Amino acid sequence: MTATLSAKKLKEVALTGDEYxxxxxxxxxxxxxxxxxxxxxxxxxxxxxKTSKPFLRRLPSSGARVIQxxxxxxxxxxxxxxxxxxxxxxxxxxxSAIEPYEGAATGVGGILRDVAxxxxxxxxxxDSLRFGPLPASRHLFEGxxxxxxxxxxxxxxxxxGGEVYFEDxxxxxxxxxxxxxxxVRIDQLQxxxxxxxxxxxxxxxxxxxxxxxxxxxxxxxxxDDSSEERRPAVQVGNPFLExxxxxxxxxxxxxxxxxxxxxxxxxxxxxxxxxxxxRGGSGAxxxxxxxxxxxxxxxxxxxxxxxxxxxxxxVVERGRQAEILPVFEKxxxxxxxxxxxxxxxxxxxxxxxxxxxxxxxxxxxxxxPTRILQGxxxxxxxxxLDLDAVPPVPESIAGSLLKLxxxxxxxxxxxxxxRYDQQVGNATxxxxxxxxxxxxxxxxxxxxxxxxxxxxRYCELxxxxxxxxxxxxxxxxxxxxxxxxxxxxDCLNFGNPxxxxxxxxxxxxxxxxxxxxxxxxxxxxSGNVSLYNDTDGRSIHPTPxxxxxxxxxxxxxxxxxxxxxxxxxxxxxxxxxxxLGGSRYxxxxxxxxxxxxxxxxxxxxxxxxxxxLAAAAGGHLRSAHDVSEGGMLVALAEACLIGERGVRCPxxxxxxxxxxxxxYFGETQGRFVISAPSRSMPExxxxxxxxxxxxxxxxxxxxxxxxxxxxFSIPLVELAAAYYGAFEQGGVQT
Amino acid sequence: xxxxxxxFPGTWSDRDCGxxxxxxxxxxxxxxxxxxxxxxxxxxxxxxxxxxxxxxxxCGAIARFSPVMESVVDFAAHGGLVWGICNGFQILCETxxxxxxxxxxxxxxxxxxxTNLVVEKDDTLFTSGLGRRDVLRVPISHGExxxxxxxxxxxxxxxxxxxxxxxxxxxxxxxxEANPNGSLHSIxxxxxxxxxxxxxxxxxxxxxxxxxxxxxxxxxxxxxMSSFTGVPV
Numbered sequence: 001m002t003a004t005l006s007a008k009k010l011k012e013v014a015l016t017g018d019e020y021x022x023x024x025x026x027x028x029x030x031x032x033x034x035x036x037x038x039x040x041x042x043x044x045x046x047x048x049x050k051t052s053k054p055f056l057r058r059l060p061s062s063g064a065r066v067i068q069x070x071x072x073x074x075x076x077x078x079x080x081x082x083x084x085x086x087x088x089x090x091x092x093x094x095x096s097a098i099e100p101y102e103g104a105a106t107g108v109g110g111i112l113r114d115v116a117x118x119x120x121x122x123x124x125x126x127d128s129l130r131f132g133p134l135p136a137s138r139h140l141f142e143g144x145x146x147x148x149x150x151x152x153x154x155x156x157x158x159x160x161g162g163e164v165y166f167e168d169x170x171x172x173x174x175x176x177x178x179x180x181x182x183x184v185r186i187d188q189l190q191x192x193x194x195x196x197x198x199x200x201x202x203x204x205x206x207x208x209x210x211x212x213x214x215x216x217x218x219x220x221x222x223x224d225d226s227s228e229e230r231r232p233a234v235q236v237g238n239p240f241l242e243x244x245x246x247x248x249x250x251x252x253x254x255x256x257x258x259x260x261x262x263x264x265x266x267x268x269x270x271x272x273x274x275x276x277x278x279r280g281g282s283g284a285x286x287x288x289x290x291x292x293x294x295x296x297x298x299x300x301x302x303x304x305x306x307x308x309x310x311x312x313x314x315v316v317e318r319g320r321q322a323e324i325l326p327v328f329e330k331x332x333x334x335x336x337x338x339x340x341x342x343x344x345x346x347x348x349x350x351x352x353x354x355x356x357x358x359x360x361x362x363x364x365x366x367x368x369p370t371r372i373l374q375g376x377x378x379x380x381x382x383x384x385l386d387l388d389a390v391p392p393v394p395e396s397i398a399g400s401l402l403k404l405x406x407x408x409x410x411x412x413x414x415x416x417x418x419r420y421d422q423q424v425g426n427a428t429x430x431x432x433x434x435x436x437x438x439x440x441x442x443x444x445x446x447x448x449x450x451x452x453x454x455x456x457r458y459c460e461l462x463x464x465x466x467x468x469x470x471x472x473x474x475x476x477x478x479x480x481x482x483x484x485x486x487x488x489x490d491c492l493n494f495g496n497p498x499x500x501x502x503x504x505x506x507x508x509x510x511x512x513x514x515x516x517x518x519x520x521x522x523x524x525x526s527g528n529v530s531l532y533n534d535t536d537g538r539s540i541h542p543t544p545x546x547x548x549x550x551x552x553x554x555x556x557x558x559x560x561x562x563x564x565x566x567x568x569x570x571x572x573x574x575x576x577x578x579x580l581g582g583s584r585y586x587x588x589x590x591x592x593x594x595x596x597x598x599x600x601x602x603x604x605x606x607x608x609x610x611x612x613l614a615a616a617a618g619g620h621l622r623s624a625h626d627v628s629e630g631g632m633l634v635a636l637a638e639a640c641l642i643g644e645r646g647v648r649c650p651x652x653x654x655x656x657x658x659x660x661x662x663x664y665f666g667e668t669q670g671r672f673v674i675s676a677p678s679r680s681m682p683e684x685x686x687x688x689x690x691x692x693x694x695x696x697x698x699x700x701x702x703x704x705x706x707x708x709x710x711x712f713s714i715p716l717v718e719l720a721a722a723y724y725g726a727f728e729q730g731g732v733q734t
Numbered sequence: 735x736x737x738x739x740x741x742f743p744g745t746w747s748d749r750d751c752g753x754x755x756x757x758x759x760x761x762x763x764x765x766x767x768x769x770x771x772x773x774x775x776x777x778x779x780x781x782x783x784x785x786x787x788x789x790x791x792x793c794g795a796i797a798r799f800s801p802v803m804e805s806v807v808d809f810a811a812h813g814g815l816v817w818g819i820c821n822g823f824q825i826l827c828e829t830x831x832x833x834x835x836x837x838x839x840x841x842x843x844x845x846x847x848x849t850n851l852v853v854e855k856d857d858t859l860f861t862s863g864l865g866r867r868d869v870l871r872v873p874i875s876h877g878e879x880x881x882x883x884x885x886x887x888x889x890x891x892x893x894x895x896x897x898x899x900x901x902x903x904x905x906x907x908x909x910x911e912a913n914p915n916g917s918l919h920s921i922x923x924x925x926x927x928x929x930x931x932x933x934x935x936x937x938x939x940x941x942x943x944x945x946x947x948x949x950x951x952x953x954x955x956x957x958x959m960s961s962f963t964g965v966p967v
Binding site: 149150153154155156238239240241243244247330331332417418419420421422423424425426428429431440442443555556 | 743744745746747749750753754757767783784785787788789790843844845846847873875877937939940942943945946947
């Protein structure tokens with residue numbers, strides 16, 4: 001029995017020498033090549049979460065509406081009237097760095113299958129994207145946007161939201177996080193379980209090829225010069241086939257012969273069969289000779305590790321396959337019985353009449369190691385901000401506003417989202433471009449609000465606060481539509497955790513998230529971790545992307561960001577402080593990336609949310625918009641631009657404690673810009689007292705300029721040129 | 735009256751069209767599977783949007799060979815109402831029920847956005863409830879909606895008044911800036927000579943309810959319904 005293996009061999013399967021020894025111990029023998037590949041891929045960070053597991057356990061995952069938390073293909077939330085929302089966010093960062101179009105396309109394809117496997121019909125896609133600055137990163141930006149559109153548009157699921165950010169740290173390691181939202185009747189939820197010995201394992205959809213072998217291991221290594229050679233580890237998508245697969249699965253719902261459905265994603269057949277068997281407390285026997293191939297001469301190793309897209313594992317009651325085969329025939333989908341559920345607790349793989357691999361299922365799943373490392377906080381003096389050295393009054397408030405509106409991270413992404421079908425499904429009641437998007441459940445009055453958020457600059461400056469802000473801001477985006485935030489799917493994008501600073505970031509981020517989740521009563525029901533986002537030793541900012549879902553019982557009461565009616569009052573909800581640390585204003589006017597991000601008073605934050613929801617439910621509001629990057633003035637300008645209406649404001653009340661730049665451009669949390677008819681004012685004031693929320697009258701809607709009397713007046717056309725023009729002319733042309 | 739919505743593999747506007755027919759318009763609905771030849775006594779056949787057969791080879795190129803299309807061609811030849819929307823328009827051109835072709839948008843990108851359409855022809859069964867020069871707000875969603883035909887075909891279309899919709903500004907003026915995809919003569923929709931086959935790139939089924947951004951699309955469905963039943967909308 002040998003307990004060592006060459007370093008080259010181990011690197012190929014992304015295992016350490018110590019891990020190899022554990023494998024030999026667990027099996028009581030040395031694994032053969034197929035077994036080593038299977039264990040390697042399931043023990044990879046991407047599949048096993050071996051480094052992040054201890055942190056993930058700290059995140060709250062239960063709540064009154066939670067039907068399914070982490071551990072299935074996607075999380076499930078009860079949204080009322082017998083309906084459930086199924087959703088999950090997932091990263092496809094490394095494939096997108098190497099092959100942006102297919103990397104992004106298959107990222108969308110993979111997350112759609114996760115949701116479809118739960119029995120849900122996918123009804124919306126959101127994409128959270130991060131690149132290096134343009135124009136240098138244009139090929140990645142272009143490729144990713146085209147790939148998302150190419151897949152989502154063809155498959156017929158609307159892309160309704162997301163974010164696009166440009167920061168230096170993502171130059172060689174873009175982030176592509178895709179979220180899918182689906183709906184299903186609660187009594188028709190499917191589970192990814194292989195149970196009942198003798199029941200059959202059906203492989204449905206695409207034939208298996210050599211594409212994507214080692215994709216999961218690839219995702220668990222840093223990118224370097226050799227990464228280009230891993231291009232074969234990137235899969236190729238076929239959205240047409242996926243569409244047929246989704247429709248076929250929809251027709252399978254309610255068929256009693258179906259025991260379970262499991263998507264084939266990272267680590268292909270190995271992961272799908274092992275996870276389904278593990279959940280069912282069973283074993284499985286598969287015969288590789290029955291797996292339909294698209295290439296000749298594939299070894300068992302290649303078949304087991306292939307990440308060919310558009311495949312599903314369907315577990316069917318033995319003897320009842322005839323009930324469901326007509327569905328696949330109708331959709332012209334290939335289907336093959338590749339094996340069966342067993343009671344021996346092993347995953348046994350046969351090929352050409354011989355056993356090619358035989359591993360206890362728990363070795364593949366539960367026995368994956370956990371890594372506990374040592375974190376170290378970076379130098380506290382790093383990025384310290386001396387605000388007193390910054391002049392408190394901007395040279396030109398109007399000039400700063402126009403610069404902010406034209407900043408690629410704030411400017412309208414219209415030129416991106418018009419490349420995505422946003423409306424197919426006849427359910428999109430709030431389209432992209434405002435705070436959260438909203439999908440109605442057709443035939444009901446239920447609206448589902450959805451958003452993704454993360455300001456990673458805050459996270460770089462202080463990962464604890466940055467994580468809390470990401471959750472608070474996502475919640476504000478949901479609340480601004482009148483919907484109540486109900487659950488989160490998170491995508492934790494970090495650098496190499498072997499670096500003590502990155503490990504510390506993971507610790508800080510997850511404790512910040514856990515506290516924010518508890519304070520705002522938001523469970524995390526699904527998610528994904530992407531580590532090793534490093535290039536040549538440089539890590540990305542910690543980027544915990546928060547995908548959030550909200551529910552409104554009557555979508556007719558929804559609110560949008562744009563000012564709606566001339567003569568309405570414009571108010572600010574929440575107090576403002578000198579919160580300039582990490583602000584976009586300091587970057588564009590003083591070239592500073594420093595300071596402490598704004599504190600989040602979670603109780604105050606929650607009060608502001610409750611206030612807004614009460615005001616919206618009472619029908620007192622006509623618009624609401626979250627105040628985030630660029631502060632109050634950017635939020636006001638956006639509300640003007642989206643509503644195509646100006647606003648007239650008297651001079652702002654100042655106080656000795658509040659700096660002028662912070663007043664206009666500070667990024668204090670817990671704030672909204674709202675508008676309401678004059679008749680609502682008494683009730684809005686009553687509610688503010690009851691919820692202990694500060695509100696301040698800013699001005700009146702009307703005219704064709706954003707005006708602060710005696711200070712400045714900027715015509716809407718100038719604001720629009722900056723906001724909409726940024727991506728359509730000049731330096732950041734798409 | 736009964737609408738038939740054809741479903742090819744890869745079609746995705748079928749359920750949206752069905753929703754409008756059944757729940758907004760309140761008409762009868764049948765889904766027609768591409769492998770079936772039976773049109774089930776439908777009075778108007780809708781070929782909806784999507785990527786039929788993955789739009790492999792060329793948009794609509796494979797759909798024209800499907801069994802259901804044999805029946806649709808026959809139905810149209812006998813004066814039946816056939817309405818192609820988006821991919822459906824592409825299929826009608828491939829089938830030869832309408833002249834010309836839809837090629838890649840001149841912007842070389844997929845475009846999903848609201849457009850304004852000026853009604854050029856109000857004497858078809860599809861537009862009977864509209865007025866000439868009415869401006870409709872209807873969204874598009876396509877990568878290949880750039881209408882192209884040779885000069886002789888184009889001049890015949892114009893001469894016979896077969897252009898039903900053109901892309902325009904909100905005030906009805908037809909200008910190049912309002913043309914989202916480079917279509918010749920800003921063409922958004924045409925009918926055949928007999929007036930019973932309409933093809934259009936914009937999606938009227940996506941604007942049949944105020945919650946979804948507008949109701950101009952519903953006016954087309956209502957036109958078909960009232961011209962067929964004789965009951966004014």
